[in-house]
Amino acid sequence: MIDADTVAARLANLTFSLLANCQEKEVHLAELHGLTQAEFRCLRLFGTDESLNNKTIAERMKLSPSRLTRIIDGLVKKEYINREIDPNDRRNMRVTLSSKGKSLVQQLNKAYVDIHEEILQDIDPSMHEQLITAMTHLLEALEKWLAKTDY
Amino acid sequence: MIDADTVAARLANLTFSLLANCQEKEVHLAELHGLTQAEFRCLRLFGTDESLNNKTIAERMKLSPSRLTRIIDGLVKKEYINREIDPNDRRNMRVTLSSKGKSLVQQLNKAYVDIHEEILQDIDPSMHEQLITAMTHLLEALEKWLAKTDY
DNA sequence: AATGATTTTTGATATGAACAATAATTTATT
């Protein structure tokens, strides 16, 4: 797809494939737990003891609040999260993980770390910090590029 | 989200953020060119002088042929691709990039390589090959993991 | 107390995607 003759081009192809694979993995993992992709992503947004409201979740997921209402409906019905009125401001809904939700999130996080551990086992330990640095650069560059308005 | 105390956890967080950013970038880039995300991804699938048919594109994009028919409809209307009957097998449609399509694909590929070149400039050249190796391992591990059925 | 702003929900609507049926063509079988 891209001429793989320069290091940059090879790296570009790698991140491209990586992205595609990650996406596929997410789809797979979601249906494994009987969740839609949106529900799955919503769940993954939670730290295990976090409490969020509809609006902030919508913002983080870059979806409309109305869409979020229905996604959360699904997660409540499937008993992964609890939804209750915020006593401090009764307009807000306090959305928190149920115990079922917590254990799933923990399990997912663990699996996610595990796979990266596996990967690191294939890589010389002296390279590990370097890899982290490189990936950090990659991420920073991407964020910088995204922040630009003129492209 | 994940305790960032081990290298594996840090790497996990990095790929997670990277994924989110790449997705955002794609959405942004698509609408910048007046394309839907599906159209954009379809276009990016083409090497500049490739000629595909409906079915193979559908397979590569993991979408149904019927969905593809409409996506290609849009790209034809926007004059990014040409669609003509394959003279060898008149059941097939030969889908190729128009000159407008070719130049966009080239431009996108160039931009994609450029951003990775920028990133590499921040990294010691002696480490480049190692980075590629590490990323290749990452990708391989992910593919291997995806191929497993029992997780 | 009245007005205006904020948060969520609901209803209506548009877009995304798959499935089933159809039409056109090619390949296989008799």
Added chain:
DNA sequence: AATAAATTATTGTTCATATCAAAAATCATT
């Protein structure tokens, strides 16, 4: 050669995804 079977793309239908506009509840300000 004629018919049957298979393949490819398209169309109509249907369901899921996501947004927008309006409504209801609450809060903040005057």
